[in-house]
Amino acid sequence: MPSPTAPFGSRILLRFCRNLTPRSFRSKPKLTTARSSSSSTLPMFDGPRTVSDEDFLKQFGPVLNYGDLAPHDELFENWSHLNHAGAMNASGRLADAIAGLDL
Numbered sequence: 001m002p003s004p005t006a007p008f009g010s011r012i013l014l015r016f017c018r019n020l021t022p023r024s025f026r027s028k029p030k031l032t033t034a035r036s037s038s039s040s041t042l043p044m045f046d047g048p049r050t051v052s053d054e055d056f057l058k059q060f061g062p063v064l065n066y067g068d069l070a071p072h073d074e075l076f077e078n079w080s081h082l083n084h085a086g087a088m089n090a091s092g093r094l095a096d097a098i099a100g101l102d103l
Contacts, residue, residue, distance in 0.1 A: 040064035040097075042090060045076040064097050066090050 039057045049067030057063045069075050075086030
């Protein structure tokens with residue numbers, strides 16, 4: 001048990017990991033075959049405009065690719081983070097995609 005003076009992150013990590021055993025780390029995650037999820041990719045400035053594993057991801061649900069935003073420097077704060085305008089653009093598209101789902 002970490003002392004109360006241990007960093008906050010260490011205390012939280014220990015609290016959530018306390019019940020994990022070495023066996024927990026050996027088990028392989030099971031992939032669901034239900035079509036209950038979607039994937040979205042946010043671009044990096046001037047990065048790839050396609051999703052490399054799109055065919056694999058499609059088996060789990062719709063894949064939203066915002067790669068067309070990548071060449072627009074006015075949408076980025078730095079090479080890996082959208083600015084407010086870019087985030088609003090991507091968020092609006094995501095909201096529209098979610099609204100179109102049959103839930």
